[in-house]
Amino acid sequence: MCGIIGYVGFRDARTVLIESLKRLDYRGYDSAGIAIIDKKLKIFKDKGEIVKIEKQIPQMKGTTGVGHTRWATHGAVTKENAHPHLSCDKKIAIVHNGIIENFNILKEELIKKGHTFLSDTDSEVIAHLIDDIYKGNLEEAMIAATKKIKGSYAIVAISQDEPLKIVGVRKESPLVIGVGDSENFLASDITAFLKYTNRVMFLNDGELCVITANTIRVYDKNQRPITKKEELITWDIKDSEKSGFPHFMLKEIYDQPETVHHVLRGRISEIEETITFPEQVEKLLKNEITSIHIVACGTSFYAGLAGKYLIEQLTNISVFTELASEYRYFGTRNENSLVIAITQSGETADTLAALREAQLSGCRTLVITNVIGSTATRIADGYILQQSGPEIGVAATKTFTSQIILLFLIALKLSIIQKKLGSNELYNYIVQLKALPRYVRDILQRSNDIIAIAKQLKDATSVFFIGRGINYPLSLEGALKLKEISYIHAEGFAAGELKHGPFALLTDETSVVAIVTQDETYEKILANIGEIKARGSKVIAIAEDKDSETEKHADFMLRFSAGSHVLQCIPITVVLQLLAYHVAHLRKCPIDKPRNLAKSVTVE
Numbered sequence: 232m233c234g235i236i237g238y239v240g241f242r243d244a245r246t247v248l249i250e251s252l253k254r255l256d257y258r259g260y261d262s263a264g265i266a267i268i269d270k271k272l273k274i275f276k277d278k279g280e281i282v283k284i285e286k287q288i289p290q291m292k293g294t295t296g297v298g299h300t301r302w303a304t305h306g307a308v309t310k311e312n313a314h315p316h317l318s319c320d321k322k323i324a325i326v327h328n329g330i331i332e333n334f335n336i337l338k339e340e341l342i343k344k345g346h347t348f349l350s351d352t353d354s355e356v357i358a359h360l361i362d363d364i365y366k367g368n369l370e371e372a373m374i375a376a377t378k379k380i381k382g383s384y385a386i387v388a389i390s391q392d393e394p395l396k397i398v399g400v401r402k403e404s405p406l407v408i409g410v411g412d413s414e415n416f417l418a419s420d421i422t423a424f425l426k427y428t429n430r431v432m433f434l435n436d437g438e439l440c441v442i443t444a445n446t447i448r449v450y451d452k453n454q455r456p457i458t459k460k461e462e463l464i465t466w467d468i469k470d471s472e473k474s475g476f477p478h479f480m481l482k483e484i485y486d487q488p489e490t491v492h493h494v495l496r497g498r499i500s501e502i503e504e505t506i507t508f509p510e511q512v513e514k515l516l517k518n519e520i521t522s523i524h525i526v527a528c529g530t531s532f533y534a535g536l537a538g539k540y541l542i543e544q545l546t547n548i549s550v551f552t553e554l555a556s557e558y559r560y561f562g563t564r565n566e567n568s569l570v571i572a573i574t575q576s577g578e579t580a581d582t583l584a585a586l587r588e589a590q591l592s593g594c595r596t597l598v599i600t601n602v603i604g605s606t607a608t609r610i611a612d613g614y615i616l617q618q619s620g621p622e623i624g625v626a627a628t629k630t631f632t633s634q635i636i637l638l639f640l641i642a643l644k645l646s647i648i649q650k651k652l653g654s655n656e657l658y659n660y661i662v663q664l665k666a667l668p669r670y671v672r673d674i675l676q677r678s679n680d681i682i683a684i685a686k687q688l689k690d691a692t693s694v695f696f697i698g699r700g701i702n703y704p705l706s707l708e709g710a711l712k713l714k715e716i717s718y719i720h721a722e723g724f725a726a727g728e729l730k731h732g733p734f735a736l737l738t739d740e741t742s743v744v745a746i747v748t749q750d751e752t753y754e755k756i757l758a759n760i761g762e763i764k765a766r767g768s769k770v771i772a773i774a775e776d777k778d779s780e781t782e783k784h785a786d787f788m789l790r791f792s793a794g795s796h797v798l799q800c801i802p803i804t805v806v807l808q809l810l811a812y813h814v815a816h817l818r819k820c821p822i823d824k825p826r827n828l829a830k831s832v833t834v835e
């Protein structure tokens with residue numbers, strides 16, 4: 232869950248590392264540090280975000296170094312526990328992301344051999360282990376060290392005795408090489424070095440690389456040299472900057488007219504009346520599918536729940552959406568079922584484990600992810616890229632809407648394969664999809680209405696979100712957005728469930744956000760609003776412009792327009808995102824980095 236960067240080249244490593252750590256701090260920000268070879272190995276690390284400790288970092292001259300931004304798992308947030316960690320002779324420095332499960336045993340052995348440990352982390356054991364084995368060749372020592380450690384890791388190391396190289400190795404934690412001219416990078420995320428290069432090589436589990444300014448050598452898990460394909464990343468560095476917005480989250484909400492367009496690009500054609508996916512995905516969808524299991528965590532799980540409604544509505548396939556953290560241990564596995572894993576980062580540990588379990592049981596697997604080259608893309612039989620650009624804010628926004636749209640495209644494709652969808656219907660859906668960016672833009676222009684309601688909610692102690700059908704997962708997502716960035720207690724409910732328990736919580740201090748759409752459940756949700764109001768709670772309804780009835784029941788209204796759009800859920804989601812954002816902003820919360828949370832949860 233931490234961010235890693237390694238640099239070797241001609242630039243001032245201090246500047247490169249600090250800048251990269253700023254771009255990485257959404258992976259963790261409780262402490263940070265860098266180590267640079269400036270004749271001798273020099274190190275600076277401390278508690279706090281890189282922006283706060285930057286000024287204290289002394290000038291160092293070298294052009295080879297490693298950096299780390301930490302999100303504590305083993306050991307408290309202290310200067311000693313911050314990375315990099317050093318060998319006893321202070322000549323070797325390592326940064327690590329992951330967990331070393333057998334660190335206690337290794338630590339005891341190394342202490343017996345005379346090593347002195349300065350931190351409580353599992354990571355420090357790696358520096359001492361390499362030191363113990365080191366005989367003048369860092370990659371050889373790293374290979375031998377990784378044979379002894381159990382767990383998951385991305386490790387990057389440098390040695391004062393070999394100042395022109397960095398060595399990296401990965402197992403179940405991301406590590407990617409940035410290929411430059413007379414300089415090279417190693418990082419946990421592409422955004423760390425995107426300012427300098429968009430040429431990348433993705434490492435697979437067990438692979439090790441040795442990088443100098445002009446050479447890149449990669450070895451497979453059996454230490455055989457391999458040739459890696461260089462890939463070009465189409466992300467723009469501007470995508471990983473705030474572009475004048477006060478927060479990444481707001482920028483990413485405002486990116487949505489474009490990201491909605493991008494996710495559709497090349498996949499829908501009203502002229503040819505087709506939905507197109509990469510060949511491996513098309514093959515997966517054409518196979519006989521008796522059921523679909525969607526596995527995911529957090530916001531991606533809620534996208535999966537929405538996907539269940541979309542796919543079941545258009546096909547006769549049963550869809551089971553399951554939390555990856557449960558599925559990995561308890562899920563039912565059926566050879567004829569297709570398992571779709573949804574993961575923005577492509578690195579969430581539970582989702583990867585669920586995917587591996589599904590594959591072991593013979594299921595076909597498909598991944599929806601935003602990150603090309605991520606671990607998930609390399610495990611699954613096929614993958615679909617969200618094309619949303621990097622998402623930096625911890626709260627997922629633009630990637631949630633893209634995931635839902637992709638699930639809808641999958642629903643359409645399956646419906647075509649099952650011959651359930653006529654060409655007129657498909658044509659209409661495609662036309663509606665193309666109009667989506669317009670409806671999203673329309674919501675963004677109504678932000679003042681949303682700010683007015685945010686003012687009503689900013690001092691709330693408890694907010695409920697309710698909806699029926701696909702609006703139920705949206706309610707769960709609306710509640711998650713609010714609670715994670717504003718720290719207000721929030722819960723989402725299927726509106727019909729209120730009377731089975733949650734009613735007991737309703738008082739005149741509770742606010743309820745009700746999502747109202749004019750479908751077969753319209754009358755029911757209006758009745759629910761009446762029941763809530765009878766208990767004295769305030770109701771904020773999100774309803775269409777053309778709906779003139781709901782305002783007679785609710786206390787406050789938020790409006791959206793979507794015509795008769797099948798994906799009304801997209802503009803509604805944007806309303807929910809903006810509502811959460813403005814409440815958190817009014818409460819002066821650290822929106823992009825909510826407490827105790829990190830963007831990518833790469834440990835179980």
Ligand code: M6R
Pocket residue numbers: 528529530531532573574575576577578579582625626627715830831832
């Ligand atoms: O990268 P993933 O989509 O696998 O991440 C899963 C969750 O950690 C993530 O969706 C999380 O719930 C959101 N960042 C919350 O806004």
